[in-house]
Amino acid sequence: MVIIIFHFFLIYSAAAVGLAPPSTYLDGCQPMSCKRGAPSVRFPFQLKGRQNESCGSPGFNLSCNNKNQTVLELPKSVKLLVKRIDYVKQMIQVYAEDGCVQRQLPNLTLSSSPFEFMSDYYSFDSTYKNFSLFKCAGEGWSHYGSYYTIGCLSREPGSYVKYTSSDYPNTDLFHCSRTMDLREVPEGLISDESNNLYFNWSRPECGDCEARHQGCRRNDTKPSGFECFVIPIKHMGTRTKLMISGISIGSFFLALSLSVVLYMHHLHKKEKDAQGKIEQFLEDYKALKPSRYSYADIKRITFDFKEKLGQGGYGTVFKGTLSNDVSVAVKLLNNFKGNGEEFINEVSSMGRIHHVNVTRLVGFCADGYHRALVYEYLPNESLEKFIFGDKGENHFLGWEKLHEIALGIAKGIEYLHQGCEQRILHFDIKPHNILLDQHFNPKISDFGLAKLCSKEQSAVSMTAARGTMGYIAPEVLSRNFGNVSYKSDVYSFGMMLLEMVGGRKNIDVKVEHMSQVYFPEWVYNRLDKGEALGMSIENEEHDKIAKKLTIVGLWCIQWYPVDRPSMKSVVQMLEGEVEHLTVPPNPFASKEEMRAKLPINRELPTISE
Known part of the structure:
Protein backbone atom coordinates (compact mmCIF):
# COMPACT_ATOMS: atom_id res chain seq x y z
CA MET A 1 0.00 0.00 0.00
CA VAL A 2 2.86 2.39 0.85
CA ILE A 3 4.38 1.74 -2.58
CA ILE A 4 1.08 2.58 -4.27
CA ILE A 5 0.77 5.86 -2.31
CA PHE A 6 4.35 6.80 -3.12
CA HIS A 7 3.78 5.99 -6.78
CA PHE A 8 0.71 8.24 -7.01
CA PHE A 9 2.48 10.99 -5.07
CA LEU A 10 5.29 11.05 -7.60
CA ILE A 11 2.82 11.19 -10.47
CA TYR A 12 0.81 14.07 -9.06
CA SER A 13 3.88 15.92 -7.86
CA ALA A 14 5.29 15.72 -11.37
CA ALA A 15 1.99 16.98 -12.73
CA ALA A 16 2.02 19.87 -10.29
CA VAL A 17 5.58 20.81 -11.20
CA GLY A 18 4.54 20.69 -14.82
CA LEU A 19 2.15 23.57 -14.11
CA ALA A 20 5.01 25.81 -13.07
CA PRO A 21 6.30 28.32 -15.62
CA PRO A 22 8.98 26.73 -17.84
CA SER A 23 12.56 27.89 -18.08
CA THR A 24 12.60 31.07 -20.16
CA TYR A 25 15.20 32.93 -22.22
CA LEU A 26 15.75 36.50 -21.15
CA ASP A 27 15.33 37.79 -24.73
CA GLY A 28 12.10 35.85 -25.28
CA CYS A 29 13.61 33.37 -27.76
CA GLN A 30 12.37 30.21 -26.10
CA PRO A 31 12.93 26.97 -28.04
CA MET A 32 9.93 26.06 -30.20
CA SER A 33 8.86 23.27 -32.55
CA CYS A 34 6.34 22.83 -35.35
CA LYS A 35 4.54 20.01 -33.52
CA ARG A 36 4.96 17.52 -30.71
CA GLY A 37 7.92 15.23 -31.46
CA ALA A 38 9.37 17.59 -34.08
CA PRO A 39 12.95 18.88 -33.69
CA SER A 40 13.38 21.67 -31.14
CA VAL A 41 14.25 24.97 -32.86
CA ARG A 42 16.64 27.31 -31.03
CA PHE A 43 19.72 29.40 -31.77
CA PRO A 44 21.39 29.48 -34.30
CA PHE A 45 18.12 28.47 -36.02
CA GLN A 46 15.05 30.68 -36.17
CA LEU A 47 11.50 29.47 -36.83
CA LYS A 48 9.75 31.84 -39.19
CA GLY A 49 6.43 33.18 -38.00
CA ARG A 50 6.95 31.91 -34.46
CA GLN A 51 10.20 33.54 -33.42
CA ASN A 52 11.78 36.92 -34.03
CA GLU A 53 14.45 37.17 -36.70
CA SER A 54 16.90 38.21 -33.97
CA CYS A 55 16.52 34.79 -32.37
CA GLY A 56 18.57 33.12 -35.08
CA SER A 57 21.70 33.57 -37.11
CA PRO A 58 21.56 34.63 -40.84
CA GLY A 59 21.04 31.66 -43.16
CA PHE A 60 19.59 29.37 -40.43
CA ASN A 61 16.01 29.71 -41.55
CA LEU A 62 13.43 27.08 -40.65
CA SER A 63 9.68 27.12 -41.19
CA CYS A 64 6.61 24.93 -40.71
CA ASN A 65 4.69 23.65 -43.74
CA ASN A 66 0.96 22.93 -43.89
CA LYS A 67 1.59 19.49 -42.36
CA ASN A 68 3.50 21.07 -39.45
CA GLN A 69 6.73 19.50 -40.70
CA THR A 70 9.97 21.39 -40.06
CA VAL A 71 11.48 22.75 -43.30
CA LEU A 72 15.07 23.92 -43.94
CA GLU A 73 15.29 26.69 -46.52
CA LEU A 74 18.51 26.82 -48.57
CA PRO A 75 19.44 29.30 -51.30
CA LYS A 76 17.92 29.55 -53.69
CA SER A 77 14.39 28.27 -52.98
CA VAL A 78 15.53 24.76 -52.01
CA LYS A 79 13.35 23.27 -49.29
CA LEU A 80 14.21 20.08 -47.43
CA LEU A 81 12.40 18.48 -44.49
CA VAL A 82 14.26 18.32 -41.17
CA LYS A 83 14.50 14.96 -39.45
CA ARG A 84 16.93 15.76 -36.65
CA ILE A 85 19.12 18.58 -35.30
CA ASP A 86 22.23 17.80 -33.23
CA TYR A 87 23.20 21.09 -31.55
CA VAL A 88 26.27 19.63 -29.82
CA LYS A 89 27.83 18.22 -33.02
CA GLN A 90 26.30 21.08 -35.05
CA MET A 91 24.72 18.79 -37.59
CA ILE A 92 21.28 18.72 -39.22
CA GLN A 93 19.73 15.70 -40.95
CA VAL A 94 17.34 16.45 -43.83
CA TYR A 95 15.52 14.69 -46.69
CA ALA A 96 13.46 15.58 -49.75
CA GLU A 97 9.72 15.16 -49.39
CA ASP A 98 9.42 13.53 -52.84
CA GLY A 99 12.48 11.34 -52.24
CA CYS A 100 14.59 13.03 -54.96
CA VAL A 101 16.88 15.81 -53.73
CA GLN A 102 18.55 15.90 -57.16
CA ARG A 103 15.38 17.43 -58.58
CA GLN A 104 16.16 20.64 -56.61
CA LEU A 105 19.87 20.81 -57.44
CA PRO A 106 19.42 23.43 -60.19
CA ASN A 107 18.17 25.85 -57.49
CA LEU A 108 20.87 25.00 -54.94
CA THR A 109 23.73 27.36 -54.16
CA LEU A 110 25.25 25.70 -51.15
CA SER A 111 28.24 28.03 -51.11
CA SER A 112 25.89 30.90 -50.20
CA SER A 113 24.67 29.07 -47.09
CA PRO A 114 26.39 28.42 -43.75
CA PHE A 115 26.17 24.64 -44.32
CA GLU A 116 28.61 22.08 -45.64
CA PHE A 117 27.54 18.78 -47.12
CA MET A 118 28.49 15.59 -45.25
CA SER A 119 28.69 12.26 -47.10
CA ASP A 120 27.49 10.55 -43.89
CA TYR A 121 27.06 11.29 -40.18
CA TYR A 122 30.80 11.53 -39.60
CA SER A 123 32.50 12.54 -42.92
CA PHE A 124 32.70 15.88 -44.71
CA ASP A 125 32.54 16.17 -48.48
CA SER A 126 34.42 19.32 -49.47
CA THR A 127 34.71 18.35 -53.15
CA TYR A 128 32.59 20.78 -55.19
CA LYS A 129 32.44 20.23 -58.95
CA ASN A 130 30.56 21.32 -62.00
CA PHE A 131 28.30 18.71 -63.58
CA SER A 132 26.21 18.33 -66.69
CA LEU A 133 22.99 16.37 -66.93
CA PHE A 134 22.03 14.40 -70.06
CA LYS A 135 18.78 12.76 -71.02
CA CYS A 136 19.50 9.54 -72.91
CA ALA A 137 17.33 7.13 -74.84
CA GLY A 138 17.16 3.43 -74.00
CA GLU A 139 17.45 1.50 -70.73
CA GLY A 140 19.60 2.98 -67.99
CA TRP A 141 22.51 1.36 -66.21
CA SER A 142 24.36 2.09 -63.01
CA HIS A 143 27.46 3.58 -64.61
CA TYR A 144 29.63 3.49 -67.69
CA GLY A 145 33.10 4.93 -67.51
CA SER A 146 32.75 8.38 -65.91
CA TYR A 147 29.05 8.68 -66.69
CA TYR A 148 26.52 7.92 -64.00
CA THR A 149 22.78 7.50 -63.87
CA ILE A 150 20.47 9.41 -61.48
CA GLY A 151 17.86 6.87 -60.48
CA CYS A 152 15.06 9.11 -59.23
CA LEU A 153 15.21 11.21 -62.44
CA SER A 154 15.24 8.15 -64.72
CA ARG A 155 11.71 6.91 -64.21
CA GLU A 156 10.35 7.97 -67.58
CA PRO A 157 9.93 4.86 -69.76
CA GLY A 158 12.47 4.54 -72.57
CA SER A 159 14.91 7.14 -71.21
CA TYR A 160 17.22 7.85 -68.32
CA VAL A 161 19.23 10.77 -66.90
CA LYS A 162 23.01 10.76 -66.66
CA TYR A 163 25.41 13.15 -65.07
CA THR A 164 29.06 13.69 -65.83
CA SER A 165 31.73 16.00 -64.53
CA SER A 166 32.42 18.94 -66.80
CA ASP A 167 36.13 18.19 -66.36
CA TYR A 168 35.75 15.10 -68.59
CA PRO A 169 35.19 15.30 -72.34
CA ASN A 170 31.62 14.60 -73.36
CA THR A 171 32.25 11.50 -75.45
CA ASP A 172 30.30 8.26 -75.73
CA LEU A 173 27.06 10.12 -75.10
CA PHE A 174 25.32 9.01 -78.24
CA HIS A 175 21.54 9.13 -78.13
CA CYS A 176 21.81 11.69 -75.28
CA SER A 177 21.02 15.39 -75.09
CA ARG A 178 22.29 17.89 -72.53
CA THR A 179 19.50 19.16 -70.27
CA MET A 180 21.31 21.45 -67.77
CA ASP A 181 24.58 22.40 -66.12
CA LEU A 182 25.17 22.47 -62.38
CA ARG A 183 27.76 24.65 -60.70
CA GLU A 184 29.64 23.94 -57.46
CA VAL A 185 27.69 20.88 -56.36
CA PRO A 186 29.14 18.35 -53.87
CA GLU A 187 29.88 15.14 -55.72
CA GLY A 188 28.29 13.07 -52.95
CA LEU A 189 25.07 15.07 -53.13
CA ILE A 190 24.39 14.38 -56.79
CA SER A 191 25.17 10.65 -56.44
CA ASP A 192 23.33 10.08 -53.15
CA GLU A 193 20.34 7.78 -53.65
CA SER A 194 19.47 7.29 -49.96
CA ASN A 195 17.50 10.52 -49.54
CA ASN A 196 19.08 10.81 -46.09
CA LEU A 197 21.32 13.89 -46.15
CA TYR A 198 23.51 15.52 -43.52
CA PHE A 199 24.68 19.15 -43.35
CA ASN A 200 27.11 20.64 -40.88
CA TRP A 201 27.75 24.21 -39.79
CA SER A 202 30.97 25.52 -38.28
CA ARG A 203 29.79 28.99 -37.18
CA PRO A 204 28.40 30.05 -34.83
CA GLU A 205 30.20 27.56 -32.62
CA CYS A 206 27.47 26.90 -30.07
CA GLY A 207 28.32 23.22 -29.64
CA ASP A 208 30.39 23.89 -26.52
CA CYS A 209 27.53 25.83 -24.92
CA GLU A 210 25.11 22.99 -25.63
CA ALA A 211 27.56 20.44 -24.27
CA ARG A 212 27.60 22.39 -20.97
CA HIS A 213 23.78 22.50 -20.99
CA GLN A 214 23.86 26.25 -21.48
CA GLY A 215 21.97 28.43 -23.89
CA CYS A 216 23.50 30.10 -26.92
CA ARG A 217 22.30 33.45 -28.27
CA ARG A 218 23.18 36.14 -30.73
CA ASN A 219 25.44 38.97 -29.54
CA ASP A 220 26.72 41.28 -32.27
CA THR A 221 29.05 43.01 -29.80
CA LYS A 222 31.11 39.88 -29.44
CA PRO A 223 33.76 39.07 -32.06
CA SER A 224 32.26 35.61 -32.46
CA GLY A 225 28.76 37.08 -32.88
CA PHE A 226 27.28 34.87 -30.11
CA GLU A 227 27.59 34.10 -26.42
CA CYS A 228 26.80 31.29 -24.01
CA PHE A 229 24.47 31.99 -21.10
CA VAL A 230 22.97 30.19 -18.15
CA ILE A 231 19.29 29.63 -18.78
CA PRO A 232 17.46 31.32 -15.89
CA ILE A 233 14.25 30.11 -14.36
CA LYS A 234 11.56 32.70 -13.89
CA HIS A 235 10.78 33.17 -10.23
CA MET A 236 7.25 32.31 -9.23
CA GLY A 237 5.12 34.72 -7.31
CA THR A 238 3.55 34.00 -3.92
CA ARG A 239 0.15 33.33 -5.45
CA THR A 240 1.62 30.88 -7.95
CA LYS A 241 3.56 29.11 -5.20
CA LEU A 242 0.43 28.77 -3.09
CA MET A 243 -1.52 27.46 -6.06
CA ILE A 244 1.14 24.85 -6.87
CA SER A 245 1.45 23.85 -3.20
CA GLY A 246 -2.31 23.46 -2.95
CA ILE A 247 -2.42 21.36 -6.09
CA SER A 248 0.45 19.20 -4.82
CA ILE A 249 -1.14 18.64 -1.40
CA GLY A 250 -4.55 18.01 -2.93
CA SER A 251 -3.03 15.60 -5.42
CA PHE A 252 -1.26 13.77 -2.62
CA PHE A 253 -4.45 13.29 -0.61
CA LEU A 254 -6.31 12.32 -3.75
CA ALA A 255 -3.66 9.70 -4.45
CA LEU A 256 -3.82 8.59 -0.80
CA SER A 257 -7.61 8.22 -0.96
CA LEU A 258 -7.43 6.38 -4.25
CA SER A 259 -4.77 4.06 -2.83
CA VAL A 260 -6.94 3.28 0.18
CA VAL A 261 -9.91 2.54 -2.08
CA LEU A 262 -7.80 0.30 -4.29
CA TYR A 263 -6.34 -1.48 -1.28
CA MET A 264 -9.78 -2.10 0.21
CA HIS A 265 -10.97 -3.35 -3.17
CA HIS A 266 -7.96 -5.66 -3.29
CA LEU A 267 -8.76 -7.03 0.19
CA HIS A 268 -12.41 -7.52 -0.73
CA LYS A 269 -11.47 -9.29 -3.98
CA LYS A 270 -8.94 -11.45 -2.15
CA GLU A 271 -11.53 -12.42 0.46
CA LYS A 272 -14.10 -13.11 -2.26
CA ASP A 273 -11.62 -15.27 -4.19
CA ALA A 274 -10.80 -17.22 -1.03
CA GLN A 275 -14.49 -17.76 -0.37
CA GLY A 276 -14.94 -18.89 -3.96
CA LYS A 277 -12.11 -21.40 -3.58
CA ILE A 278 -13.76 -22.79 -0.44
CA GLU A 279 -17.11 -23.09 -2.19
CA GLN A 280 -15.46 -24.78 -5.17
CA PHE A 281 -13.64 -27.18 -2.87
CA LEU A 282 -16.86 -28.09 -1.08
CA GLU A 283 -18.59 -28.62 -4.42
CA ASP A 284 -15.73 -30.78 -5.70
CA TYR A 285 -15.64 -32.73 -2.43
CA LYS A 286 -19.36 -33.33 -2.69
CA ALA A 287 -18.85 -34.57 -6.24
CA LEU A 288 -16.01 -36.86 -5.18
CA LYS A 289 -17.98 -38.50 -2.36
CA PRO A 290 -20.28 -41.32 -3.52
CA SER A 291 -23.88 -40.27 -4.12
CA ARG A 292 -26.83 -42.28 -2.86
CA TYR A 293 -29.37 -43.39 -5.47
CA SER A 294 -32.80 -44.92 -5.13
CA TYR A 295 -33.70 -48.12 -6.93
CA ALA A 296 -35.83 -46.01 -9.31
CA ASP A 297 -32.71 -43.97 -10.08
CA ILE A 298 -30.77 -47.16 -10.84
CA LYS A 299 -33.49 -48.32 -13.25
CA ARG A 300 -33.48 -44.92 -14.96
CA ILE A 301 -29.67 -44.82 -15.19
CA THR A 302 -29.51 -48.31 -16.74
CA PHE A 303 -32.61 -47.79 -18.94
CA ASP A 304 -34.31 -50.64 -17.08
CA PHE A 305 -31.16 -52.79 -17.15
CA LYS A 306 -31.01 -52.73 -20.95
CA GLU A 307 -27.28 -53.33 -21.62
CA LYS A 308 -25.62 -56.15 -19.69
CA LEU A 309 -21.84 -56.00 -19.31
CA GLY A 310 -21.17 -59.16 -17.27
CA GLN A 311 -22.32 -61.52 -14.57
CA GLY A 312 -20.76 -63.40 -11.66
CA GLY A 313 -21.42 -64.85 -8.27
CA TYR A 314 -21.64 -61.38 -6.78
CA GLY A 315 -24.35 -60.17 -9.17
CA THR A 316 -24.77 -58.58 -12.59
CA VAL A 317 -23.15 -55.50 -14.14
CA PHE A 318 -25.10 -53.18 -16.45
CA LYS A 319 -24.05 -50.14 -18.42
CA GLY A 320 -25.75 -46.87 -17.53
CA THR A 321 -25.69 -43.14 -18.22
CA LEU A 322 -25.97 -40.28 -15.74
CA SER A 323 -27.86 -37.08 -16.49
CA ASN A 324 -24.66 -35.36 -17.63
CA ASP A 325 -24.01 -38.01 -20.30
CA VAL A 326 -21.31 -39.71 -18.22
CA SER A 327 -21.22 -43.47 -18.74
CA VAL A 328 -21.17 -45.66 -15.64
CA ALA A 329 -21.11 -49.36 -14.76
CA VAL A 330 -23.83 -50.44 -12.31
CA LYS A 331 -23.20 -53.61 -10.30
CA LEU A 332 -26.53 -54.99 -9.05
CA LEU A 333 -25.70 -57.20 -6.05
CA ASN A 334 -27.50 -60.48 -5.42
CA ASN A 335 -29.96 -60.12 -2.53
CA PHE A 336 -29.46 -63.67 -1.34
CA LYS A 337 -25.69 -63.59 -1.09
CA GLY A 338 -24.03 -62.78 2.24
CA ASN A 339 -25.24 -60.44 4.93
CA GLY A 340 -24.28 -57.17 3.21
CA GLU A 341 -20.57 -57.36 4.09
CA GLU A 342 -19.47 -57.05 0.48
CA PHE A 343 -21.65 -53.98 -0.02
CA ILE A 344 -20.34 -52.32 3.16
CA ASN A 345 -16.73 -53.10 2.22
CA GLU A 346 -17.11 -51.57 -1.24
CA VAL A 347 -18.74 -48.35 -0.05
CA SER A 348 -16.54 -47.83 3.02
CA SER A 349 -13.32 -48.61 1.15
CA MET A 350 -13.87 -47.02 -2.25
CA GLY A 351 -15.69 -43.99 -0.87
CA ARG A 352 -12.39 -42.69 0.50
CA ILE A 353 -10.17 -43.63 -2.46
CA HIS A 354 -9.22 -41.17 -5.18
CA HIS A 355 -6.34 -42.46 -7.27
CA VAL A 356 -5.72 -42.68 -10.98
CA ASN A 357 -5.18 -46.44 -10.74
CA VAL A 358 -8.23 -47.24 -8.62
CA THR A 359 -11.76 -47.42 -10.01
CA ARG A 360 -13.87 -44.54 -8.70
CA LEU A 361 -17.11 -45.31 -6.90
CA VAL A 362 -19.63 -42.78 -8.24
CA GLY A 363 -22.53 -43.83 -6.03
CA PHE A 364 -24.51 -46.63 -4.40
CA CYS A 365 -28.06 -47.81 -3.86
CA ALA A 366 -29.43 -49.23 -0.61
CA ASP A 367 -33.16 -49.16 -1.17
CA GLY A 368 -34.90 -51.87 0.82
CA TYR A 369 -33.54 -55.21 -0.37
CA HIS A 370 -32.05 -53.64 -3.48
CA ARG A 371 -28.32 -52.97 -3.35
CA ALA A 372 -26.21 -51.63 -6.19
CA LEU A 373 -22.83 -49.99 -6.74
CA VAL A 374 -22.25 -47.35 -9.43
CA TYR A 375 -18.71 -47.13 -10.84
CA GLU A 376 -17.02 -45.10 -13.54
CA TYR A 377 -17.34 -46.91 -16.87
CA LEU A 378 -14.14 -48.41 -18.30
CA PRO A 379 -14.64 -49.42 -21.95
CA ASN A 380 -11.79 -51.91 -22.34
CA GLU A 381 -13.09 -54.33 -19.71
CA SER A 382 -10.66 -56.34 -17.58
CA LEU A 383 -7.00 -57.23 -17.95
Missing part, protein backbone atom coordinates in the same frame (compact mmCIF):
# COMPACT_ATOMS: atom_id res chain seq x y z
CA GLU A 384 -8.00 -60.91 -18.06
CA LYS A 385 -9.27 -60.45 -21.62
CA PHE A 386 -5.85 -59.28 -22.84
CA ILE A 387 -3.54 -61.81 -21.18
CA PHE A 388 -5.55 -65.02 -21.51
CA GLY A 389 -6.32 -65.84 -25.13
CA ASP A 390 -9.88 -67.06 -25.66
CA LYS A 391 -10.49 -69.54 -28.48
CA GLY A 392 -7.34 -68.60 -30.33
CA GLU A 393 -7.93 -64.84 -30.12
CA ASN A 394 -4.82 -62.70 -29.75
CA HIS A 395 -5.24 -59.55 -27.66
CA PHE A 396 -1.57 -59.09 -26.75
CA LEU A 397 -0.94 -55.43 -25.88
CA GLY A 398 2.84 -55.39 -26.36
CA TRP A 399 5.60 -55.52 -23.77
CA GLU A 400 5.84 -51.75 -23.29
CA LYS A 401 2.14 -51.48 -22.49
CA LEU A 402 2.29 -54.56 -20.21
CA HIS A 403 5.09 -52.86 -18.29
CA GLU A 404 3.03 -49.64 -17.99
CA ILE A 405 0.03 -51.61 -16.77
CA ALA A 406 2.10 -53.51 -14.19
CA LEU A 407 3.60 -50.26 -12.90
CA GLY A 408 0.16 -48.61 -12.70
CA ILE A 409 -1.30 -51.52 -10.72
CA ALA A 410 1.68 -51.46 -8.36
CA LYS A 411 1.20 -47.73 -7.73
CA GLY A 412 -2.50 -48.29 -7.08
CA ILE A 413 -1.82 -51.02 -4.50
CA GLU A 414 0.89 -48.88 -2.90
CA TYR A 415 -1.68 -46.10 -2.54
CA LEU A 416 -4.12 -48.50 -0.85
CA HIS A 417 -1.40 -49.57 1.58
CA GLN A 418 0.15 -46.18 2.34
CA GLY A 419 -1.83 -43.32 0.77
CA CYS A 420 -5.11 -43.47 2.71
CA GLU A 421 -5.86 -42.56 6.31
CA GLN A 422 -6.36 -46.26 7.00
CA ARG A 423 -4.54 -49.05 5.22
CA ILE A 424 -6.80 -50.89 2.78
CA LEU A 425 -6.06 -54.55 2.10
CA HIS A 426 -7.73 -55.71 -1.11
CA PHE A 427 -7.37 -59.50 -0.75
CA ASP A 428 -8.56 -60.18 -4.31
CA ILE A 429 -5.91 -58.83 -6.69
CA LYS A 430 -6.26 -60.73 -9.97
CA PRO A 431 -6.55 -59.90 -13.71
CA HIS A 432 -10.36 -60.06 -13.59
CA ASN A 433 -10.41 -57.20 -11.04
CA ILE A 434 -8.08 -54.95 -13.04
CA LEU A 435 -10.13 -52.81 -15.43
CA LEU A 436 -8.70 -50.80 -18.34
CA ASP A 437 -9.85 -47.35 -19.47
CA GLN A 438 -9.92 -46.07 -23.06
CA HIS A 439 -6.13 -45.56 -22.97
CA PHE A 440 -5.52 -48.98 -21.37
CA ASN A 441 -4.58 -47.39 -18.04
CA PRO A 442 -5.21 -49.95 -15.26
CA LYS A 443 -7.67 -49.38 -12.41
CA ILE A 444 -8.10 -51.71 -9.44
CA SER A 445 -11.74 -52.67 -8.81
CA ASP A 446 -13.97 -54.96 -6.68
CA PHE A 447 -13.31 -54.21 -3.02
CA GLY A 448 -15.89 -56.70 -1.75
CA LEU A 449 -13.26 -58.66 0.23
CA ALA A 450 -11.28 -55.63 1.38
CA LYS A 451 -10.33 -54.95 4.99
CA LEU A 452 -9.38 -51.69 6.72
CA CYS A 453 -6.67 -51.47 9.34
CA SER A 454 -4.37 -48.92 10.90
CA LYS A 455 -1.15 -48.16 9.04
CA GLU A 456 0.75 -48.60 12.31
CA GLN A 457 -0.27 -52.27 12.39
CA SER A 458 1.21 -54.93 10.14
CA ALA A 459 -1.30 -57.79 10.36
CA VAL A 460 -5.00 -58.57 10.55
CA SER A 461 -6.90 -61.48 12.03
CA MET A 462 -9.13 -63.54 9.78
CA THR A 463 -11.72 -66.16 10.66
CA ALA A 464 -11.70 -67.66 7.17
CA ALA A 465 -9.64 -67.56 4.01
CA ARG A 466 -10.72 -65.02 1.44
CA GLY A 467 -9.69 -64.43 -2.14
CA THR A 468 -9.43 -66.45 -5.33
CA MET A 469 -7.54 -69.73 -5.51
CA GLY A 470 -4.29 -69.33 -7.35
CA TYR A 471 -3.80 -65.80 -5.98
CA ILE A 472 -4.29 -66.42 -2.25
CA ALA A 473 -1.11 -65.99 -0.20
CA PRO A 474 0.08 -69.03 1.78
CA GLU A 475 -0.39 -67.33 5.16
CA VAL A 476 -4.08 -66.75 4.38
CA LEU A 477 -4.50 -70.53 4.09
CA SER A 478 -2.11 -71.53 6.88
CA ARG A 479 -0.67 -69.49 9.75
CA ASN A 480 2.47 -71.65 9.58
CA PHE A 481 3.77 -69.15 7.05
CA GLY A 482 3.14 -66.08 9.21
CA ASN A 483 0.34 -63.66 9.92
CA VAL A 484 -1.96 -62.16 7.35
CA SER A 485 -0.89 -58.63 6.40
CA TYR A 486 -0.58 -56.21 3.50
CA LYS A 487 2.08 -58.60 2.15
CA SER A 488 -0.83 -60.86 1.12
CA ASP A 489 -1.71 -58.34 -1.61
CA VAL A 490 1.95 -58.37 -2.68
CA TYR A 491 1.72 -62.15 -3.20
CA SER A 492 -1.45 -61.84 -5.30
CA PHE A 493 0.17 -59.09 -7.38
CA GLY A 494 3.23 -61.30 -7.99
CA MET A 495 1.09 -64.22 -9.21
CA MET A 496 -0.79 -61.87 -11.54
CA LEU A 497 2.50 -60.42 -12.80
CA LEU A 498 3.73 -63.90 -13.76
CA GLU A 499 0.45 -64.54 -15.56
CA MET A 500 0.97 -61.32 -17.53
CA VAL A 501 4.43 -62.55 -18.54
CA GLY A 502 3.34 -66.07 -19.40
CA GLY A 503 0.06 -65.15 -21.03
CA ARG A 504 -1.75 -68.00 -19.25
CA LYS A 505 -3.07 -69.13 -15.89
CA ASN A 506 -0.51 -69.99 -13.25
CA ILE A 507 -1.95 -73.49 -13.04
CA ASP A 508 -2.67 -74.85 -16.52
CA VAL A 509 -3.39 -78.58 -16.95
CA LYS A 510 -3.68 -78.18 -20.72
CA VAL A 511 0.10 -77.86 -21.32
CA GLU A 512 2.00 -80.70 -23.00
CA HIS A 513 4.54 -81.35 -20.23
CA MET A 514 3.64 -81.89 -16.58
CA SER A 515 6.68 -79.82 -15.57
CA GLN A 516 4.95 -76.76 -17.04
CA VAL A 517 1.63 -77.20 -15.18
CA TYR A 518 2.67 -74.79 -12.40
CA PHE A 519 4.04 -71.90 -14.43
CA PRO A 520 5.80 -69.92 -11.61
CA GLU A 521 7.98 -72.90 -10.71
CA TRP A 522 8.67 -73.67 -14.36
CA VAL A 523 9.67 -70.08 -15.18
CA TYR A 524 11.90 -69.84 -12.08
CA ASN A 525 13.84 -72.95 -13.10
CA ARG A 526 14.41 -71.58 -16.62
CA LEU A 527 15.41 -68.16 -15.25
CA ASP A 528 17.81 -69.75 -12.76
CA LYS A 529 19.46 -71.72 -15.58
CA GLY A 530 19.62 -68.69 -17.89
CA GLU A 531 17.31 -70.34 -20.41
CA ALA A 532 14.75 -68.60 -22.59
CA LEU A 533 11.41 -68.06 -20.91
CA GLY A 534 9.60 -69.64 -23.86
CA MET A 535 7.60 -66.53 -24.81
CA SER A 536 7.37 -64.49 -28.00
CA ILE A 537 10.21 -61.98 -27.65
CA GLU A 538 10.95 -59.73 -30.62
CA ASN A 539 14.04 -57.85 -29.51
CA GLU A 540 16.43 -57.26 -26.63
CA GLU A 541 14.29 -54.51 -25.05
CA HIS A 542 11.29 -56.83 -24.92
CA ASP A 543 13.46 -59.52 -23.37
CA LYS A 544 14.56 -57.06 -20.64
CA ILE A 545 10.95 -56.15 -19.85
CA ALA A 546 9.90 -59.81 -19.65
CA LYS A 547 12.86 -60.61 -17.44
CA LYS A 548 12.17 -57.63 -15.16
CA LEU A 549 8.50 -58.54 -14.72
CA THR A 550 9.46 -62.16 -14.02
CA ILE A 551 12.07 -61.30 -11.37
CA VAL A 552 9.73 -58.85 -9.62
CA GLY A 553 6.91 -61.38 -9.73
CA LEU A 554 9.11 -64.08 -8.20
CA TRP A 555 10.17 -61.73 -5.39
CA CYS A 556 6.49 -61.04 -4.66
CA ILE A 557 5.47 -64.73 -4.39
CA GLN A 558 8.01 -65.70 -1.74
CA TRP A 559 6.26 -68.08 0.65
CA TYR A 560 6.97 -66.09 3.80
CA PRO A 561 5.57 -62.52 4.03
CA VAL A 562 8.74 -61.02 5.46
CA ASP A 563 10.69 -62.18 2.39
CA ARG A 564 8.40 -60.24 0.05
CA PRO A 565 9.10 -56.61 -0.78
CA SER A 566 6.66 -53.82 0.04
CA MET A 567 4.70 -52.30 -2.83
CA LYS A 568 6.87 -49.19 -2.59
CA SER A 569 9.92 -51.36 -3.28
CA VAL A 570 8.04 -53.11 -6.08
CA VAL A 571 7.35 -49.75 -7.75
CA GLN A 572 11.03 -48.83 -7.49
CA MET A 573 12.08 -52.17 -9.02
CA LEU A 574 9.63 -51.77 -11.91
CA GLU A 575 10.87 -48.22 -12.57
CA GLY A 576 14.55 -49.27 -12.41
CA GLU A 577 16.79 -51.16 -14.80
CA VAL A 578 16.71 -54.95 -14.96
CA GLU A 579 20.51 -55.06 -14.60
CA HIS A 580 20.11 -53.80 -11.01
CA LEU A 581 17.77 -56.65 -10.02
CA THR A 582 18.89 -59.89 -8.42
CA VAL A 583 17.10 -63.20 -8.82
CA PRO A 584 15.25 -64.04 -5.56
CA PRO A 585 15.65 -67.27 -3.58
CA ASN A 586 13.78 -70.25 -4.96
CA PRO A 587 10.24 -69.99 -3.48
CA PHE A 588 9.60 -73.61 -4.42
CA ALA A 589 12.40 -75.24 -2.38
CA SER A 590 11.59 -77.95 0.12
CA LYS A 591 10.00 -77.06 3.42
CA GLU A 592 13.19 -77.94 5.34
CA GLU A 593 15.27 -75.58 3.18
CA MET A 594 12.76 -72.79 3.71
CA ARG A 595 12.74 -73.30 7.49
CA ALA A 596 16.53 -73.18 7.55
CA LYS A 597 16.41 -69.69 6.07
CA LEU A 598 13.81 -68.33 8.50
CA PRO A 599 14.88 -65.94 11.29
CA ILE A 600 13.98 -66.95 14.83
CA ASN A 601 11.06 -64.52 15.18
CA ARG A 602 8.82 -64.04 12.15
CA GLU A 603 5.64 -63.16 14.08
CA LEU A 604 3.83 -59.89 13.29
CA PRO A 605 1.48 -58.05 15.71
CA THR A 606 -2.15 -58.91 15.12
CA ILE A 607 -5.13 -56.55 15.24
CA SER A 608 -8.80 -57.37 15.26
CA GLU A 609 -10.98 -56.59 12.29
